[in-house]
Amino acid sequence: MNIGQAAKRSGLSAKMIRYYESIGLLPAATRTDSGYRVYGPNELHTLAFIKRSRDLGFSLEAVGKLLTLWQDRGRASADVKALAHQHIVELNQKIAELAGLRDTLQDLVSHCQGDRRPDCPILADLASSGGRGHP
Secondary structure (H helix, E strand, O other), X not given: OOHHHHHHHHOOOHHHHHHHHHOOOOOOOEEOOOOOEEOOHHHHHHHHHHHHHHHOOOOHHHHHHHHHHHHOOOOXXXXXXXXXXXXXXXXXXXXXHHHHHHHXXXXXXXXOOXXXXXXXXXXXXXXXXXXXXXX
16 A cells, blocks of 8 residues: 555554654655555554554654564563553653643632733743742
């Protein structure tokens, strides 16, 4: 199948498929005599693997490592588990950061009168260099 068909079947854009190919996540596709990329079941399976990995939030670097492990039948599952565990640690850090941002913004919103007056603690905080400042 061509890249458009592979994109449709994989749920990825043709641009992303070309990008994954350019960075080595996906082996270079075979080409027709006229230069069109051709993808088969193995490439589609790899694209599905990449998409699922990205949907779970793995970085491109981690996806590359996971692909290498997936393709290595002699791999140790401990290596896969370690990568997944590290990703969980990173996700928890991001969750904590997002929760802190949410709490800060919630505090600012709760201090904003939301009326016709120009005073706005949200804008004052954004204009300060570290939070809770007033112009």
